[in-house]
Amino acid sequence: MFPLWKWIPAKVAHALSPIGLTIYAAFKGSDQSLVWQPFDWNGIHFPNRLGIAGGVDKNAQHILDWQSLGAGFIEIGTITPEPQTANPGKIIDRLWGQKTLWNKMGFPNLGQSEIFYNLKAAQSECRLAVFANIGKNRTTSNQDASEDYRILTEKFAPEVQALVVNVSSPNTSGLRDLQSGTELKNLVEKVVLAASNKPVLVKLSPDMSTDQLELAVDASLSAGAKGFVFTNTTLDRESYPQFPKEGGLSGSAVALRSLATLKSALAYLGERRKGLLIVSAGGVLTAQDIKERISVGADLVQVYSVLVFEGPSFFQKVAQEFSA
Numbered sequence: 001m002f003p004l005w006k007w008i009p010a011k012v013a014h015a016l017s018p019i020g021l022t023i024y025a026a027f028k029g030s031d032q033s034l035v036w037q038p039f040d041w042n043g044i045h046f047p048n049r050l051g052i053a054g055g056v057d058k059n060a061q062h063i064l065d066w067q068s069l070g071a072g073f074i075e076i077g078t079i080t081p082e083p084q085t086a087n088p089g090k091i092i093d094r095l096w097g098q099k100t101l102w103n104k105m106g107f108p109n110l111g112q113s114e115i116f117y118n119l120k121a122a123q124s125e126c127r128l129a130v131f132a133n134i135g136k137n138r139t140t141s142n143q144d145a146s147e148d149y150r151i152l153t154e155k156f157a158p159e160v161q162a163l164v165v166n167v168s169s170p171n172t173s174g175l176r177d178l179q180s181g182t183e184l185k186n187l188v189e190k191v192v193l194a195a196s197n198k199p200v201l202v203k204l205s206p207d208m209s210t211d212q213l214e215l216a217v218d219a220s221l222s223a224g225a226k227g228f229v230f231t232n233t234t235l236d237r238e239s240y241p242q243f244p245k246e247g248g249l250s251g252s253a254v255a256l257r258s259l260a261t262l263k264s265a266l267a268y269l270g271e272r273r274k275g276l277l278i279v280s281a282g283g284v285l286t287a288q289d290i291k292e293r294i295s296v297g298a299d300l301v302q303v304y305s306v307l308v309f310e311g312p313s314f315f316q317k318v319a320q321e322f323s324a
């Protein structure tokens with residue numbers, strides 16, 4: 001049934017996928033977690049190292065589906081304070097052969113109140129760690145952005161295991177400017193203060209120079225961040241000139257950059273890496289890729305694009321390979 005998906009236009013497939021996911025989870029899901037390479041960090045237990053990346057369950061409507069399909073943890077969002085629609089025009093496209101996605105979504109989501117409601121509704125049956133990925137509304141200026149992040153942190157920190165500060169989406173104008181030294185330090189400080197001891201991670205872009213990456217890492221740590229997600233989607237078009245300049249590429253197209261960013265950040269962190277949570281996302285398409293990210297030094301791994309190309313059974317396939 002899954003290969004049929006390929007013949008449906010990307011936007012329609014994207015709109016239908018929540019229904020498909022719920023049906024699939026009802027038939028193929030399990031009430032047992034998939035356990036392989038279990039991991040504990042900061043009092044949080046992960047039955048396995050593979051979770052869903054930001055943007056997959058933007059509205060926290062499928063937490064229990066992903067749990068039953070074998071995810072080891074779940075990142076909801078990106079959540080913004082107010083609901084907002086996607087960017088105008090075409091927002092998603094895919095290259096099946098190259099396992100690459102292009103998207104220009106721009107945080108379409110139901111807004112904090114409704115997402116909070118959805119999260120609470122799933123809590124009594126949820127056994128997995130939930131991270132809340134937070135961002136700013138597109139109508140909020142960068143100058144006022146920290147207030148959006150603070151509001152979201154105060155609301156979600158008591159209900160989740162960690163917060164992920166998203167300053168790396170290429171689809172909200174100017175958002176990536178918040179990754180630069182002083183701005184990032186001020187922003188993360190405010191989030192850490194509002195998070196009342198819940199760990200705060202920072203999600204960074206794969207498109208930074210080494211200097212920019214190191215500055216962003218230092219700024220985050222000096223502000224009290226406890227880890228990172230490396231990385232978001234890429235603006236690089238060198239191998240994919242057919243896509244528009246705006247929008248982010250994921251899947252194969254970002255794999256080398258994400259891996260290089262992970263390696264370079266870990267090399268820079270050195271001894272300071274101890275105690276941090278390092279999450280790798282970007283171009284993870286096989287169990288072998290997961291093994292590589294872990295062997296390089298990631299604690300956890302996340303996926304988005306491969307779920308589009310391979311379907312939601314990916315978690316079960318990976319568990320089989322790790323248990324073989």
Ligand SMILES: Cc1cc2nc3c(=O)[nH]c(=O)nc-3n(C[C@H](O)[C@H](O)[C@H](O)COP(=O)(O)O)c2cc1C
Binds near residue numbers: 105232281
């Ligand atoms: C359609 C789409 C929507 C996304 N939305 C978000 C988002 O809302 N927040 C976020 O932090 N990342 C978002 N991402 C980025 C992913 O979380 C991930 O960092 C990136 O796609 C690289 O992983 P992948 O190669 O496994 O897809 C999105 C990616 C795609 C493809």
